[in-house]
Amino acid sequence: MSHDLPPMTSAFATDKEAEAYERWLRGKVRASMQDGRQGIAHDDVMAEVESIIRAAEAGLAANRS
Template structure:
């Protein structure tokens, strides 16, 4: 029996639909990357990207504050 999801929590009606979509999307993305023939593609973990962006935002905020003083 499928596990029903709340429309507030998910755009999918069931967990099974969400998992099937996730599998399909990952397969499509992997195929696109293989077809792109891009040997220089680098995958950076989400946490690393977020840490880098937070550092950039902090640096920009400090520069703006320094200009205002």
């Protein structure tokens, strides 16, 4: 059984655009890896996001009343 995949198409109109994006992305990754600040634990971020969502939902509910 053959599992041939379709050829990949680029999200960019030109090779120049693709190369510019590649340079930008590599720069962002390099800067992130060199950042000496301590990371934030996933659970801490998710707890903060949940708190923000609950506050927004409470505000919407209060506005509907």
